Amino acid sequence: MNTKLSDSDVVELEVVVVATHDAADGIRAFDFARVDGEPMPPWNPGAHIDLLLTPGLERQYSLCGDPNQLETWRVAVLREPESRGGSEWVHERLAEGDKLRIRGPRNNFPLVEASEYIFIAGGIGITPLLPMIAECEAKGRPWTLTYGGRSPSSMGFTHIESEYDGKVTLWPQDSRGLIDLAALLNTPRDGAAVYCCGPGVLLDAVEKSCEHWPDGSLHLERFRPKAGALDGVSRSFEIELDQTGLVLTVGENESIVDVLDKAGVEVPTSCREGTCGTCETVVLDGIPDHRDSFLNDFERDSNEVMMVCCSRAKCDRLVLDL
Numbered sequence: 001m002n003t004k005l006s007d008s009d010v011v012e013l014e015v016v017v018v019a020t021h022d023a024a025d026g027i028r029a030f031d032f033a034r035v036d037g038e039p040m041p042p043w044n045p046g047a048h049i050d051l052l053l054t055p056g057l058e059r060q061y062s063l064c065g066d067p068n069q070l071e072t073w074r075v076a077v078l079r080e081p082e083s084r085g086g087s088e089w090v091h092e093r094l095a096e097g098d099k100l101r102i103r104g105p106r107n108n109f110p111l112v113e114a115s116e117y118i119f120i121a122g123g124i125g126i127t128p129l130l131p132m133i134a135e136c137e138a139k140g141r142p143w144t145l146t147y148g149g150r151s152p153s154s155m156g157f158t159h160i161e162s163e164y165d166g167k168v169t170l171w172p173q174d175s176r177g178l179i180d181l182a183a184l185l186n187t188p189r190d191g192a193a194v195y196c197c198g199p200g201v202l203l204d205a206v207e208k209s210c211e212h213w214p215d216g217s218l219h220l221e222r223f224r225p226k227a228g229a230l231d232g233v234s235r236s237f238e239i240e241l242d243q244t245g246l247v248l249t250v251g252e253n254e255s256i257v258d259v260l261d262k263a264g265v266e267v268p269t270s271c272r273e274g275t276c277g278t279c280e281t282v283v284l285d286g287i288p289d290h291r292d293s294f295l296n297d298f299e300r301d302s303n304e305v306m307m308v309c310c311s312r313a314k315c316d317r318l319v320l321d322l
Ligand code: FES
Pocket: 268, 269, 270, 271, 272, 273, 274, 275, 276, 277, 278, 279, 280, 292, 294, 307, 308, 309, 310
């Protein structure tokens, strides 16, 4: 239905916060418009943007407004109880009238063609699914949403239950427990697409529940690395940059991107922890030690690409298409 945006669609802009509102306990929505008054760039459901908060502090948030309305872009930000600095900064410091630099849109979570759509959201993971649901509805595609959260007051956007009568099941954990994934996913449905966004435990559980579904049925978006994904023994190895022949050594305490930065070789990055896919780089030779949370098993096993922000090497030298 829509495709990944390419890197050439990504722009960096100065924007102003034109409106904010509380969407639920701990969730604040922000509308951004361009400072120069021009329309915002087009995007499609599933896209996210980077908020460039301070030097060295940037965070990714899904666009959750209406892609047909380009006066503003909207994101909704959960104040994470264990904030690493980003969501706290946004909640404490960002107010109407403030200016900010943002980068995007990127879409690693596009809506594919399918016979039906099974949407599963946990908490703030509802945000990328909202425009997807609107698009399915507009195009008359069958869909359902199961939307879990800690309690009704912590779940933003619950108006969708009445807006899309009969298609949305709200699943507050305090009264219903965990989402019944067995009931939802036990029986694979040919041609159906399962979309899930939310906390890592939900994503892991949905991934496990879909192991017996046809390849390509499941679509996930993570904004945090999988548990343990970044762990492992780190030893030194070499990278050879095919376009220049340059050979660089990656020390045990450095990432490939650190070494490329020092050598003046620019690779676009965003999350720098293997979740966003921005630094995806083609591997021409050698076996990567994949530590990202972005590639699927098939892509991982093919060893054709790697995330150079966090992945390493299982061999002495990797040849990269750089
Ligand atoms: S910068 Fe996000 S995956 Fe590497």
